[in-house]
Amino acid sequence: MRTGEKPEIARLPLFREMDEAKRERVFAGSFLQVFPPQLTLFEAGQHPDFLHVLVDGLVELSASSGDRDTTMRIVEPVTSFILAAVVNDLPYLMTARTLEASRILLVPAALVRELINQDTALMQATMHELALAYRGLVRALVDMKTRQSAERLGNYLLRQQARRQEGGLIQLQAEKRLLASLLGMTPENLSRAFSVLSNHGVRVEGSNITIADHEALSAFAHPDKIPV
Amino acid sequence: MRTGEKPEIARLPLFREMDEAKRERVFAGSFLQVFPPQLTLFEAGQHPDFLHVLVDGLVELSASSGDRDTTMRIVEPVTSFILAAVVNDLPYLMTARTLEASRILLVPAALVRELINQDTALMQATMHELALAYRGLVRALVDMKTRQSAERLGNYLLRQQARRQEGGLIQLQAEKRLLASLLGMTPENLSRAFSVLSNHGVRVEGSNITIADHEALSAFAHPDKIPV
DNA sequence: CCCTCGGATTGATGATTATCAATTCGAGGC
DNA sequence: GCCTCGAATTGATAATCATCAATCCGAGGG
Numbered sequence A, B: 001m002r003t004g005e006k007p008e009i010a011r012l013p014l015f016r017e018m019d020e021a022k023r024e025r026v027f028a029g030s031f032l033q034v035f036p037p038q039l040t041l042f043e044a045g046q047h048p049d050f051l052h053v054l055v056d057g058l059v060e061l062s063a064s065s066g067d068r069d070t071t072m073r074i075v076e077p078v079t080s081f082i083l084a085a086v087v088n089d090l091p092y093l094m095t096a097r098t099l100e101a102s103r104i105l106l107v108p109a110a111l112v113r114e115l116i117n118q119d120t121a122l123m124q125a126t127m128h129e130l131a132l133a134y135r136g137l138v139r140a141l142v143d144m145k146t147r148q149s150a151e152r153l154g155n156y157l158l159r160q161q162a163r164r165q166e167g168g169l170i171q172l173q174a175e176k177r178l179l180a181s182l183l184g185m186t187p188e189n190l191s192r193a194f195s196v197l198s199n200h201g202v203r204v205e206g207s208n209i210t211i212a213d214h215e216a217l218s219a220f221a222h223p224d225k226i227p228v
Numbered sequence C: 001c002c003c004t005c006g007g008a009t010t011g012a013t014g015a016t017t018a019t020c021a022a023t024t025c026g027a028g029g030c
Numbered sequence D: 001g002c003c004t005c006g007a008a009t010t011g012a013t014a015a016t017c018a019t020c021a022a023t024c025c026g027a028g029g030g
Helices: A005-010 A020-029 A083-088 A109-118 A120-146 A149-163 A176-182 A187-197 A214-221 B005-010 B020-029 B083-088 B109-118 B120-146 B149-163 B176-182 B187-197 B214-221
Strands: A031-035 A040-042 A050-056 A059-065 A068-075 A079-081 A095-098 A102-108 A169-171 A202-205 A208-211 B031-035 B040-042 B050-056 B059-065 B068-075 B079-081 B095-098 B102-108 B169-171 B202-205 B208-211
Touching (some): A005 A050, A020 A109, A050 A083, A059 B120, A068 A079, A083 A109, A083 B120, A102 A109, A109 A120, A120 A149, A120 B059, A120 B083, A120 B120, A149 A169, A149 A187, A149 A208, A187 A202, B005 B050, B020 B102, B020 B109, B050 B083, B068 B079, B068 B176, B083 B109, B083 B120, B102 B109, B109 B120, B120 B149, B149 B187, B149 B208, B149 B214, B187 B202
Antiparallel strands (some): A031 A102, A050 A079, A050 A102, A059 A068, A169 A208, B031 B102, B040 B095, B050 B102, B059 B068, B059 B095, B169 B208, B202 B208
16 A cells, blocks of 8 residues: 555545554455456445445446446545445445546455444444435435436536635546436537536536636526535 | 334334333433424424424425425335434435324434434444435435336336235325325326326226236336345 | 547437326315 | 315427437547
């Protein structure tokens, strides 16, 4: 593991509250592995063997029903994923695949569950993490049910801008076809949605997006009012 | 509280693992209140004062963005709701209103958080509950993103039938307009979806639905394959 | 530097869903 | 038993979104 990586992982909400000794047990029992791009890490329906922590790279979580499939989340470092499946020891509901070459910390699921049950602080952190994730999904579902495609894109851009405290510039991390799937639309309609937003304060140059007029975009996209 | 109610609440996943003394503290610190139909219990954005347990009646959880709003869940007794907001002490993301006259146990949020932090079994139960709720929402979001309206209705009927172990008869608990909103469509399209399903093994008589041909409906609706 | 290839864009068309309007249906009140 | 009112249904039309097809564009390889 490179210098500075352990601290970064230790700073994750999940591991932050553990005492140092337990954290060492996590690291000792885990594997840090490098994966090439476009590799499937696990598939929906499989039994969860590891909690995954993306240390470096980019990962897509997707799900399918019948023959259609959809991107559920784009995981950026440093973040853990599929905590719910590990906690409940129930099959993954999503398929994970690397988008770029990625380094991932694999923490054995049984170890995670064991430590959670030994360490109240960790259990509490897990509980809070799950509750926050739940709220995120509530918002995502409301988004999908109440907004049409260009509005969803507008809100996505507003959220991205808020997350990275910078000015108005947003760099898309992944291909637009992927963003389209994440937002529940086709690549063609994503293009059209971008051109709609160009009338509402958004400037697009390839994968560099600028929110030129925050007011106008907000008026169009009706972003969530409830904070956090 | 009527006879037999406490045991029923005590049987909830959340309270099942608590020791008797703590459970008594919950009941002692809570209020069982009766609400008339169509009453708003709380609104999205408010600070969560109580964990709610629906003892009797029917409650709708809805959310909105801009001027559109949508039904997120129809709560049947005996179930607790809005656990995530209480755990995280963050504003409600949904609005709750009674559909019928309802009796609801109101457990002060601060008390819930206090007991969770004192009682590891309760914390663990909460964690599992949240993880399961998370999985439920993942499925709901996939459903919304990958299936069209008649398929969503078909899957809803299949799930309802599975939940109540009976034969093929399903009784809709709420108005169809509400079901439409839950499934992310208009009442008009719900009607049309029902008539589509009549060609795929479903018989409709008012709010009595019969799945006459489970095979045919499954073939049409492509239900989830992953169990639990 | 040019070529190639896959993603992105644009246009045309079709499917799905929403909206508007008009009945029909059914439960509750008189 | 009839009336009334809101929900449910049905039909017609419009908006949104997907699909198909044809370029356009840009990064990587020769």
